[in-house]
Amino acid sequence: MEETKDSLAFKVVAERLTLGITRTLEHMPGVVDVRFAEREPAEKRSLLSWEQKNTCILPEDLRDFYLTTDGFTLTWSVKLDNECVPLGCMMINSVTRLCPLLQPVALFSLPNAPSLADLDWEESSTESGLEHAPAAPRFDSRSRIFELDSCGGNGKVCLVYKNCTSGVVAQQSEIWFLDRSLFWHFLTATFTSYYRLMITHLGLPEWQYAFTPYGPSPQAKQWASLYQPLTLSCELSLADLAGDSYLNKLDPIKAFKGRAKAPAPKKKQPTQCSIGGANKGQGNTGGRHSGTKR
Template sequence: MEDTKESLAFKGVAERLTLGITRILENMPGVGDVRFVEREPAEKRSLLSWEQKNTCILPEDLRDFYLTTDGFTLTWSVKLDNECVPLGCMVINSVTRLCPLLHPVALFSLPNAPSLADLDWEENNTESGTGHAPAAPHFDSQSRIFELDSCGGNGKVCLVYKNCTPGVVAQQSEIWFLDRSLCWHFMTATFTSYYRLMITHLGLPEWQYAFTPYGPSPQAKQWASLYQPLTFGCEHSMADPAGDSHLNKLDPTKAFRGKTKAPVPKKKQSTPCSSGSSAKSQGSTGRHVGAKR
C-alpha cells in the first residue's frame, strides 16, 4: 500500500516536471516509447561544491530544479515501417555533468596550437552588442560557459556568465545556443524560460535553430510541421512577416529572358458592315472568275 502511494506521489511529481507533456505525446498519432528517466534530487553540498569550484552562483530557478531532480531526460520515438525510430530528446545535464565548455590549456599542448579564444576578434564582439541583441559571450576568461545540453551533436545549449573578473564570483547568467559553426545565439534570460521552450518544442531535432537567422534543416522543419504545427507556424510567421518564404518566387520573365517569344499582334476584328462588303467583293470576284471560265 505504501509503495502504491509512493509511486503515485512520484507520478505526480513527474507530471509537474514534464508539464504534462508525456500524456500529450502518448496521444499523438505514430508516437510511441515515451520514456522519462527518474532521478533523485541533487544534494545541497554538491551544489555548493559546484559553485565553489567554478566561482559562480547558480540561478535560483536552476538551483530549485536541481533540488527537485538532478537533471532531466525525456525521449520519445515514432513508428515507421513497424519500427520505433528515436526522434524527440529533452536533456538537462546533472550537476556533475554541468562542465565548463572551455577547459584550461593542457600542460603538454603545442605552444602555437589554435584555441577557441582565437575566435574572439574585436569586430565581431562590437557588432554583437549593438541594437537590441545582447552582446555575445567570449571564449576567453571574460565569460564562464557551462554545457546544459549537447543537442545530439547539433550544437550546445549553455549556461553563460558574462563580464567575469578572475577571482570574483559571477552571479548573472543567461542561456545561449552555440551552433556547429561556433556562432552564439541568445535564447532566454532565465533557465525557467528555456525549460518551457524545451517542453513546448517537444525536444524535436534542431529545435534550437529556430533562434538562429537560418533556422533548422528542411528535414527538421518537416518533423516540426507534423508534430508541432501550431508553434512551427508561429515561428515561421515571426521569421517571415509575409508568410510566403516557402513559396517558389520564380519570375519566368527574368529566369527565361532569352527564351521568351515576341508578342504576336492580334488581328483586327472586322465590323459587320465591313464583313458584308467583303462578302460582296468575294461574290463578285467569284462571278468574274466564273465568267472567265
C-alpha cells in the same frame, strides 16, 4: 502498498516536472516509447561545491530545479514501417555534468595548438543588423560557460556568465545556444524560460535553430510540421513580419547570370568558291549519270 504509493508519488513529480507533456505525447499519432528518467534530487553540498569550484552563483530557478531532480531526461520515438525511430529528446545535464565549455589547456598538448579563444573576434551588433541584441559571450576569460545540453551533436545549450573578472564571483547568467559553426545565439534570460521553450518544442531535433537566422534543416522542419504545427506556423509568421530577411530566396536572374544557354551559331552563307565547287561536283555527278544511261 508502499510500492504503489511510491509509483503514484513519482507520477505526480513527473507530471509536475514535465508540465503534463508526457500525456500529450502519448496521445499523438505515431508516438511510442515515451520515457522519463527518474532522478534523485541533488544534494545542497553538491551545489555549493560546484559554486565554489567555478566561482559562480547558480541562478535561483536552476538551483530549485536541481533540488527537485539532479538533471532531466525525457525521450520519445515514432513508429515508421514497424520500426521505432528515436526522435524527441529533452535533456538538462546533472550538476556533475554541468562542466565548463572552455576546458583548461592540457599539459601534453602542442604549444601552438589553437583554442576557442583564438577563434574569438570583435563583432558589433550594429554591424550584424541586430541593434538590440545582447552582447555575445566571449571564448576567453571574460565569460564563464557551462554546458546544459549537447543537443545530440547539433550544437550546445549553455549557461553563460558574461563580463567576468578573475577571482570575482559571477552572479548574472543567461542561456545561449552555440551552433556547430561556433556562432552564439541568445535564447532566454532565465533557466525557467528556457525550460518552457524546451517543453513547448517537444525536444524535437534542432529546435534551437528556430532562434537562429538560418533556422533548422528541412528534415527538422518536416518533423516540426507533423508534431508541432502551431508553434512552427507562429515562428514562420513572425519571420514574415520581420521581412524574411534570413530566408534563402533564390533570384534566378542574379544566381544564373551569365549561365544562360548560348544562342545557336548562324549558318555561314556559302562563298562563290564553294558554290562553284558544288556546281562542279554536280556537273561531274551528272556526267557519271549520263554515262550510266548510255
